[in-house]
Amino acid sequence: MLIAILQVTVNGLLLAMIFAALAVGLDLIFGVLRIINFAYGDFLMIALFVVFFAVGAFQLPIALAGVLAVAGMLLVSFLFWLGVLPLGENQERQMLATFGIGILLQEVGNLVFGAQVRTLDSSLTSSTFRFGDVAVVQYTLVAALICAALVIAVLVVMRKSRFGLQLRAFAANEAASRLYGVDRRKIMLGALGISAACIGIAATSLLPTLYVSPTIGLNYTVLIYMMVIIGGTGSIVGAIVGAVIVELAMSVGSLWLPGSLPMNIVVIILLVILATRPQGLFGAKHAV
Amino acid sequence: MLSKVWLRRIGPVILCAAAIVVAIVLPDYQKAQVLPAVALAIASLGFSFQSRAAGDISLAYGLFFGIGSYAAIAASNAGWTVWTGILIGIVVSAVVSGLVSMATHRYRVRGVFYTFATLAVSIAVLNIFESTGFLGGVSGIIHTSPGGALGSLKIDKVYLLSASIVLLFLLGLGIVRLERSRFGILWRSIASNEDAAAGVGVDVRNLKIWAAVIGASIASIGGAVAGLNAGIVAPDASISWSIGVAILVGSVFGGLSHWWFAPAGTVLLTMIPDMVTTQFPSLPSNSTVIIYGVCLLIVMYGLADGVFGTIQKSIRSRRLRQTRAKAPVMTEGV
Numbered sequence: 362m363l364i365a366i367l368q369v370t371v372n373g374l375l376l377a378m379i380f381a382a383l384a385v386g387l388d389l390i391f392g393v394l395r396i397i398n399f400a401y402g403d404f405l406m407i408a409l410f411v412v413f414f415a416v417g418a419f420q421l422p423i424a425l426a427g428v429l430a431v432a433g434m435l436l437v438s439f440l441f442w443l444g445v446l447p448l449g450e451n452q453e454r455q456m457l458a459t460f461g462i463g464i465l466l467q468e469v470g471n472l473v474f475g476a477q478v479r480t481l482d483s484s485l486t487s488s489t490f491r492f493g494d495v496a497v498v499q500y501t502l503v504a505a506l507i508c509a510a511l512v513i514a515v516l517v518v519m520r521k522s523r524f525g526l527q528l529r530a531f532a533a534n535e536a537a538s539r540l541y542g543v544d545r546r547k548i549m550l551g552a553l554g555i556s557a558a559c560i561g562i563a564a565t566s567l568l569p570t571l572y573v574s575p576t577i578g579l580n581y582t583v584l585i586y587m588m589v590i591i592g593g594t595g596s597i598v599g600a601i602v603g604a605v606i607v608e609l610a611m612s613v614g615s616l617w618l619p620g621s622l623p624m625n626i627v628v629i630i631l632l633v634i635l636a637t638r639p640q641g642l643f644g645a646k647h648a649v
Numbered sequence: 650m651l652s653k654v655w656l657r658r659i660g661p662v663i664l665c666a667a668a669i670v671v672a673i674v675l676p677d678y679q680k681a682q683v684l685p686a687v688a689l690a691i692a693s694l695g696f697s698f699q700s701r702a703a704g705d706i707s708l709a710y711g712l713f714f715g716i717g718s719y720a721a722i723a724a725s726n727a728g729w730t731v732w733t734g735i736l737i738g739i740v741v742s743a744v745v746s747g748l749v750s751m752a753t754h755r756y757r758v759r760g761v762f763y764t765f766a767t768l769a770v771s772i773a774v775l776n777i778f779e780s781t782g783f784l785g786g787v788s789g790i791i792h793t794s795p796g797g798a799l800g801s802l803k804i805d806k807v808y809l810l811s812a813s814i815v816l817l818f819l820l821g822l823g824i825v826r827l828e829r830s831r832f833g834i835l836w837r838s839i840a841s842n843e844d845a846a847a848g849v850g851v852d853v854r855n856l857k858i859w860a861a862v863i864g865a866s867i868a869s870i871g872g873a874v875a876g877l878n879a880g881i882v883a884p885d886a887s888i889s890w891s892i893g894v895a896i897l898v899g900s901v902f903g904g905l906s907h908w909w910f911a912p913a914g915t916v917l918l919t920m921i922p923d924m925v926t927t928q929f930p931s932l933p934s935n936s937t938v939i940i941y942g943v944c945l946l947i948v949m950y951g952l953a954d955g956v957f958g959t960i961q962k963s964i965r966s967r968r969l970r971q972t973r974a975k976a977p978v979m980t981e982g983v
Contacts, residue, residue, distance in 0.1 A: 397761060447950060452761055453706060454949055457901050460894060461945035468938045579891070583768065590765060620780030628773040635766050636756040 364494045365616060371495050373612030377605040378505035379566045381512050383581075384588040384600035386559030389515075389552040391586070392595035392644070393532040396445055397455040400463035401560075402582030404441075407466060408434050408564035409573040410474050416568075417481055423565060431561030438557040442549060463578055470575030478574040485569040504566030511562055515555055516597050524551055532595055587627055591634050593644025602642055606630060665818040672810045680806040681878065686919035687813045688714075688875035689892075690912035691820065693900040695867030697911035698824050700900070702836035702860035704843065708893040709749065709767035712774055713742040713865040715888025717872025719784055722792045722882050731877060738869040745770075746865030750858045759843075771890040778884035789883030792876070806878070813874045817912060820867055824908045827863075836860060868896070902948050904955025914955055918944055 383405065390396050408430045415426035444462060448454045488499045519525035530538035531548045539545060584607065592603025607627050614623030634641060672683060696710050717738035724734025749770055753759075758766050779787050827833055838846040839853055847853045876882050896915070903914015921944060922937035952959040 451953075453901075454953065456706075456761070456764070457898065458946065458949040460898060461942050461949060464938060464942035464945065468942065472933060472939075583772065586765065587769070590762070618780070621776045622780040625773045625776050628769045628776075631769050632752075632766060635758050635762055636752065639756070639758060639762060 366613065368495050369612040369616055370609065371492075371497060373609045374605065375497065375501050375505040376612070377608035378509045378512075379501075379563050380585070380588065380608055381601045381604035382508040382559045382563040382566075383585050384592065384604045385512050385515055385597055386556035386563070387585050388589045388592075388594065388597060388600040389556045389559075391589060392593075392600075393528060394549055394552055395450065395452075395532075397452050397459060398441070398445075399456060399459040399582055400441070400466060400578070401585060402580065403463045403466040403470075403578035404434060404437055404557075404560050405564055405581050406470060406573065406575060406578045407437060408560050409568050409571070409577075410470065412565050412568045413479060413481055413573055414474075417479075423485065423569075427562060427565035430564050431558050434557035434561040434564075435554060438553040439550070442553050463582070467575050467578055474575060476575060478572050480572045481569050498570065500569055501566075508563060508566055511559065512597070512601060515559070518555075519597055528552060584624075584627075587631050590641055591627075591631055593641025596641070596643040599641050599643030661818055661822060665814060668814045668818075669811045672814060673807055677806060680810055682923060683916075683920075684806065684810055684813065684878040685875055686916045687810065687817060688871045688878065689896060689899060689919060690915045691813065691817050691871030691874060692868040692896045693871075693903075693911040693915040694817065694820055694824065694908065695864035695871070696896050697900045697905045697908070698828075698867065699860045699864035700905050701828070701840060702833075702864075703857045704840035705857070705861070706764045706897065707767040707861070707864070708764055708890055708897065709746070709771045710865070710868045710896045711890045711893030712771040712888050713746060713868035714872035714875065714892050714896070715882070715884070716742045716745070717869030717874075718876030718879075718882040718887045719790070719872075720869070721873035721876045722790055722880075723784065725877075726790065726793050731873070735870060735873045738873050739866045742865040742869035743862045746861045747858055750861035751854075754854050754857055768890055768893070771888070771893060775884055775888055775890065778888060785883070787884065789881060789887065792880040809874065809877060816870060816874075820870070821908050821912070828908070832856065832859075898945055901955055902945065904958025904961070906954065906958045907961065910955055910957040910961075913957060917956065 387398070387401050390398050390401070411430045411433045412423075412426045415421045415429050416423055421429075441462070444458065445455060448458055485500045486498050489496045490499055490502060491497075519528060527538065527543045528548055528551070530541065531543055531545070535545070588603035588607045589600050590603070591606055592599030592601065607630075610626040610630060611623045614626045618626075638644075672680065675683060692710055692714050695713070696707070700706055717735070720738030720741060721731055721734035724737055725731050749767060753763050753766055777783060784790060828836070835846070835851050835856055838849075838851055839856055843853055872887070876887065879886075899915030899918045900911035901914070902918045903912070904910035918941065922940040925940050926932050926937050948955060954962055
């Protein structure tokens with residue numbers, strides 16, 4: 362039993378590193394730019410399909426597939442930016458418009474890729490490392506480390522660079538930051554660009570161990586939002602911690618709970634956090 | 650000549666009768682298409698009421714809708730009347746909604762976080778239904794009464810459709826009465842500024858809980874209609890939070906500022922894609938959902954107050970312009 366617990370904990374941590382990239386990407390949109398994006402999971406779905414066809418149909422190397430996924434996400438994010446700009450700061454309208462965008466992406470996915478569930482038949486996941494009794498898929502380990510490096514890079518950019526300073530100022534007080542010369546468009550595009558890179562790289566990391574279909578988007582949207590809210594909106598560290606908590610809860614919970622019940626542990630954690638610390642574990646009013 | 654007041658009084662009755670007549674003359678397959686739209690419209694009546702009264706956007710309406718479906722079918726299968734099932738659904742939904750609302754108010758969970766909390770509760774309940782054998786587990790339950798397996802087919806669609814239209818109108822009129830009462834004024838004050846309302850002594854907590862309870866009860870009635878029409882309830886189809894999203898989307902499509910905007914918008918949004926694909930059979934099979942998404946985006950970008958809300962606004966501004974044009978011009982020295 363101990364070995365099983367150790368195995369799911371390791372698997373959970375590796376997945377958490379990958380999902381941390383996704384949570385950081387969403388946090389930049391939701392926590393910093395304060396845009397509600399219910400189509401985030403559908404962006405991930407598109408990126409997963411790009412990787413799927415690049416590797417599965419065109420036999421491209423996985424790294425090149427990742428570059429294509431990031432490029433595709435940059436395009437999607439730019440279109441998204443054009444779409445949300447006219448909505449202003451009305452969160453209700455943002456929520457509904459992004460639901461609409463999500464529905465459209467899902468159905469475009471159905472038309473272009475077909476409705477069936479697909480898995481990548483690849484040798485990428487065949488080799489494993491063994492650490493005693495714990496086995497780790499080599500690809501997942503490397504992918505998780507790349508995602509961890511990406512997340513750390515985002516954190517460094519946010520804390521040390523001029524762009525990060527402007528972004529933090531923008532998150533703290535948009536009107537005041539604009540008085541000091543912060544360009545709203547550049548900030549929004551920059552944040553969406555980083556978010557797009559996070560989605561593209563995370564999709565490349567996830568695909569070999571995941572199935573993809575046009576309808577998976579909303580489930581991932583909800584899951585990643587839970588990570589961000591638990592960790593604390595507007596906090597990169599919070600998004601990382603949120604991803605770790607959610608993935609560990611689901612992985613370890615799956616040992617004892619059947620079906621999708623482990624998700625309920627996450628729901629309980631979320632409700633407890635909302636009740637006791639509505640800003641999330643690491644969320645302060647202007648944390649980044 | 651009927652006065653405007655009388656027209657307002659009997660107008661809904663005439664409209665309701667006309668809707669029933671239209672529903673009766675529809676072919677059977679169209680009745681089956683209209684019924685889910687009417688069921689969702691009833692639920693959207695509850696949703697829009699809560700959002701108008703308390704200013705809260707809840708994504709748990711799919712859950713209340715599902716509770717209504719399960720209660721109606723389970724009660725009917727147990728040999729009780731459908732009305733008893735509807736009553737059970739109302740009570741269970743009201744209790745769940747009241748508890749959620751109490752907890753969110755206690756811990757000051759508001760705005761988008763309230764929406765997420767309600768979504769989280771729906772997901773948790775859905776997972777319990779799907780992962781345990783509770784009430785049939787993933788397969789759900791089939792309506793076996795009256796008359797053996799799939800006896801639901803024997804439920805008279807004309808009766809169900811007429812009854813649900815009457816219910817929709819009665820509930821709508823009830824909401825109008827409620828919104829015009831003393832409580833309606835208090836609810837409006839909460840929706841416009843909760844803190845200010847609390848500051849002048851409005852009992853925000855209880856009024857918000859009541860708004861959530863009433864909204865959820867109405868949604869469960871819609872769910873009962875949908876369940877009895879389908880003859881089967883399953884977690885994925887009946888209590889999925891995507892139904893909550895459909896109720897939200899339909900309501901906003903119509904507009905939230907008046908009681909009938911949301912139900913009418915929901916019916917319209919449910920029917921438009923089907924009507925378009927019936928007119929253009931060469932369209933691909935999933936074009937209904939694409940049309941649905943496009944309608945939603947048009948409303949979001951072009952008609953921010955919903956279809957009927959925008960029409961109402963433009964009529965009002967036209968009337969205002971006309972009144973101003975007719976008004977005598979005041980000049981200096983008059």
